[in-house]
Amino acid sequence: MATNSTFLSTMVIFFAITFLLFAPSHQNEVTLSSSPSRSPNADPSAELRKFVAKCGAHLTSNCGKEIRNALLEIENVSGNCCGELVKMGLFCHKAMTRLALEQPPLFNEEQTATVMSNTMSVYNRCAKTVNNIVPSPF
Numbered sequence: 001m002a003t004n005s006t007f008l009s010t011m012v013i014f015f016a017i018t019f020l021l022f023a024p025s026h027q028n029e030v031t032l033s034s035s036p037s038r039s040p041n042a043d044p045s046a047e048l049r050k051f052v053a054k055c056g057a058h059l060t061s062n063c064g065k066e067i068r069n070a071l072l073e074i075e076n077v078s079g080n081c082c083g084e085l086v087k088m089g090l091f092c093h094k095a096m097t098r099l100a101l102e103q104p105p106l107f108n109e110e111q112t113a114t115v116m117s118n119t120m121s122v123y124n125r126c127a128k129t130v131n132n133i134v135p136s137p138f
Contacts, residue, residue, distance in 0.1 A: 055092035070122045071115045082126035
């Protein structure tokens with residue numbers, strides 16, 4: 001079980017780090033209205049990290065990169081990765097995005113706004129893509 005927990009933690013960290021790789025460091029802090037009051041440099045809640053680790057367990061690193069790039073308007077999400085995102089669920093997608101945004105200072109103000117405004121549109125495009133895939137009758 002420790003190996004599975006380590007893998008899940010690694011995936012969450014990977015997702016947050018992939019945002020870091022494509023977003024230059026800036027002295028910008030993101031405060032989400034639904035976040036409890038805490039010091040600006042505090043880590044995200046353990047509960048949020050635990051939830052994201054569990055719900056995002058099956059998200060592959062390739063799809064994590066594609067989703068991150070779509071949130072930053074760099075590329076579109078492939079059909080396969082849309083399937084992973086939709087399977088993960090909207091609530092998990094929002095929580096994972098929130099977790100990445102709470103890792104200061106990953107984004108400048110413009111990038112933060114881009115990611116926040118694209119969260120729903122990326123998910124909705126994927127949901128539409130997945131719903132339009134009709135399995136072969138053979």
